[in-house]
Amino acid sequence: MQRLQMMAPEFLEKAILRLLVAMGYGSSDEAAVHMGGPGDGGFDGVINQDQLGIGRIYIQAKRYADENAVGRPAIQGFVGALHxxxxxxxxxxxxxxxxxxxxxxxxxxTPRVVMIDGVRLGELLVTHGVGVQERQVFRVVETDEDFFDEA
Structure with a gap:
């Protein structure tokens, strides 16, 4: 989270799109469209769930320091944009x-808003391999005694 908080807001927005695609949302990398910036309509990105763009996931990303919380007014603004x-x-x-x-x-x-905080975001990034690299993997095996038990 520290690294994401140090980067420009646009970097976070694009990283979130990459994460959601890695999680299986959208039909391809091209399905994720970055929209952040002036005139973005209240969204930092959208993911087209299908090739025609009929199903869409709208995304808002906020790069805040740990001590700052996203409050109700920000969620209300996002809901207004969704409506x-x-x-x-x-x-x-x-x-x-x-x-x-x-x-x-x-x-x-309604509409439903899924909220992902910094802790959960960090977990999802690691789980889906976005922004991290595997340096070393160890495989430890032991004998499966159940396999060798005679019936």
Missing amino acids: HVGAAGGVFITTSRFSADAVDFARSI
């Missing part, structure tokens, strides 16, 4: 955490 495009839901990701009122609000609304 504007008629989306069924979206993913809001931060390098920090969400405030309690943001979490409570997100649980009670």
